[in-house]
Amino acid sequence: MSCAIVFCEAGPEGMIEASLRTAGLARRLADELVLCGRELPGVAAEQARQAGARRLVSLAVPGYAPRGIARALWQLAERLGASAVLAAGTDHGNEILAHLGALSDEEMVANCLAVERRGEGYVVTRQRWGGSLLEEAHLEARRALLTVAAEAVAPASSPEPEPVGEESFEPSLDPADLSVTASEQREQAAGVSLASARVVVSGGRGVGGPEGFGVIEEIAEMLGGAVGVSRVVTSLGWRPHREQVGQTGTKVTPELYLACGISGAIQHLAGCQSAKTMVAINTDPEAPIMSRADYAVIGDLAEVLPALRDALAERLRRQ
Numbered sequence: 001m002s003c004a005i006v007f008c009e010a011g012p013e014g015m016i017e018a019s020l021r022t023a024g025l026a027r028r029l030a031d032e033l034v035l036c037g038r039e040l041p042g043v044a045a046e047q048a049r050q051a052g053a054r055r056l057v058s059l060a061v062p063g064y065a066p067r068g069i070a071r072a073l074w075q076l077a078e079r080l081g082a083s084a085v086l087a088a089g090t091d092h093g094n095e096i097l098a099h100l101g102a103l104s105d106e107e108m109v110a111n112c113l114a115v116e117r118r119g120e121g122y123v124v125t126r127q128r129w130g131g132s133l134l135e136e137a138h139l140e141a142r143r144a145l146l147t148v149a150a151e152a153v154a155p156a157s158s159p160e161p162e163p164v165g166e167e168s169f170e171p172s173l174d175p176a177d178l179s180v181t182a183s184e185q186r187e188q189a190a191g192v193s194l195a196s197a198r199v200v201v202s203g204g205r206g207v208g209g210p211e212g213f214g215v216i217e218e219i220a221e222m223l224g225g226a227v228g229v230s231r232v233v234t235s236l237g238w239r240p241h242r243e244q245v246g247q248t249g250t251k252v253t254p255e256l257y258l259a260c261g262i263s264g265a266i267q268h269l270a271g272c273q274s275a276k277t278m279v280a281i282n283t284d285p286e287a288p289i290m291s292r293a294d295y296a297v298i299g300d301l302a303e304v305l306p307a308l309r310d311a312l313a314e315r316l317r318r319q
Ligand SMILES: Cc1cc2nc3c(=O)[nH]c(=O)nc-3n(C[C@H](O)[C@H](O)[C@H](O)COP(=O)(O)OP(=O)(O)OC[C@H]3O[C@@H](n4cnc5c(N)ncnc54)[C@H](O)[C@@H]3O)c2cc1C
Pocket: 203, 204, 205, 206, 207, 229, 230, 231, 232, 233, 244, 245, 246, 247, 248, 249, 260, 261, 262, 263, 264, 265, 266, 267, 268, 271, 281, 282, 283, 284, 287, 299, 300, 301, 302
């Protein structure tokens, strides 16, 4: 029986959406799906069950130690005879699997959208250049090491979830495996995380300056969403880099993406093209974002955003 292991990232509220989407792709690769991670919260078992996993393994690796986690994953994969090890194509997922590739001397393929078994190997479709190019690659490997462009694949959901066995795995680590650890963990800013937000209200250069984000924050809060920005906004120092959406920022998969004063450069769209519905507010009807937007408001943010905020506030008052 073949087995695929997914390394899942988790916070106090559970495993992140990108990891669950990765599990969706992994499930089609092997007979058995095993999810694992560090410091998994209680809700992870139910998430694993819904994703169709039969086992949930807690890796006993102290602290943030990418090489230590990679070593643990490798030992787990050896023990289970896994044919594939996957992680979401986040910074952390790519980092762990790159270490795993180096430790095991196996090739690692990043940003996969689709993977199929072909003979003894795999045919892998993967994103290059921020999603503007799709590459089909043939992978011959004893064990496939893959990260997944999770924003572009559907989340795992099992039609008939079965009970999940929970266990802990104690790897045998070298002191050098723990040489890189986190020295400080900042408290996550309050509110909804950008990567998993169902609504993202994003501002670009058209917002005009840091003070223009006040109304964007208000709208995001009223919609239960998160604030996103274009790279110009972070480069100008108007907002922190962690809010950047795009090729070199966070990839988002919201139900609604509201792009305010954003032109729609390919590098920006690389981070938000999987939004279910995109609404653009822009003075320029010819802006590239219009070719992706489902709805557009051609107008000045200085007029449109306060009107939108007031309309939302009125609707919330009436509810
Ligand atoms: C390697 C590389 C990686 C990159 N990675 C990213 C990335 O991850 N994310 C990202 O965003 N960019 C990224 N970029 C930058 C990207 O190419 C664009 O430069 C950037 O996205 C443009 O930001 P913008 O849309 O805010 O600004 P602009 O392109 O200047 O657009 C501003 C828009 O606001 C509109 N506007 C102006 N005033 C108003 C107003 N009052 N009301 C309404 N609309 C108004 C304008 O019509 C215009 O469409 C990357 C570039 C490179 C080369």
